[in-house]
Amino acid sequence: MMVSPQIKKIIQAALSEDIGTGDITTQATVSPVRKGSARAIAKEDFVVAGLDIFEAAFHLLDPKIKVKKFIDDGCRVKKGTVIAEVSGRLAAILQAERVALNYFQRMSGIATLTAKYVEAVRGTRAKILDTRKTVPGLRLLDKMAVRLGGGTNHRTGLYDGVLIKDNHIEAAGGITDAVNAQRKKLPCALKIEVETKNMREVKEALACGVDIIMLDNMTNDAMKKAVDFVAGRALLEASGNVSLERVYEIAATGVDYISVGELTHSVRAADISLKVKGNRR
Secondary structure, three states: OOOOHHHHHHHHHHHHHHHOOOOHHHHHHOOOOOEEEEEEEEOOOEEOOOHHHHHHHHHOOOOOOEEEEOOOOOOEEOOOOEEEEEEEEHHHHHHHHHHHHHHHHHHHHHHHHHHHHHHHOOOOOOEEEOOOOOOOOOHHHHHHHHHHOOOEOOOOOOOOOEEEOHHHHHHHOOHHHHHHHHHHOOOOOOOEEEEEOOHHHHHHHHHOOOOEEEEEOOOHHHHHHHHHHHOOOOEEEEEOOOOOOOHHHHHOOOOOEEEOOHHHHOOOOOOEEEEEEOOOO
């Protein structure tokens, strides 16, 4: 199990939030030494994502708990599939159950939706990107799930990628002024991306020599015109008003990337249950 210290902190915070001063139900009903097992079962079809996070939630509460995985992250499962078995002290299993499932269900939901978008644009050049529209504190996990679903991560945060958006442009006095100001303080060799909303802005951004031009909330016809005009001199990212029903049409315009906020900002969690077997006497 490979979980970074940063992710461990995220899980520990969730466990502390949930258990607080103590699990009053489990403390009253389950002996702290009684052992048993539980199975994680798929209650619908989905793409599995977050098994290491699921496992870590139990291990951080009780390192002696064992998690046996029957499926790998990134694999598709059918309803009724047993994904993993957790064994050890039942009290610890019950206390970590909700946190483990919350992460596992959310990540699997993100991976499943991402896979649908990736499949929808198959045969085109477009790659599906995520955004920063994530649950605060869960971005690393959300973006991990996107990768497991076959998508591509955009910048992680404000610190590792340059994206000059409309508000930056307005505050700086225009695209050219914003790009020139950015170049004076460009960290490392990062690429510069600029958001545009019409052909005039596309032309200005291209004249500035930016690396990526975002086509924000443009019609398919407008994006096709932008693709033809730019002609490979910069990468093009379509953004805004993207849906599964429309994504292939967007990809068919010839853009390089399509960013989809829906992947993480309003995803439906996958349905997974954890069923305990307590070895009744």
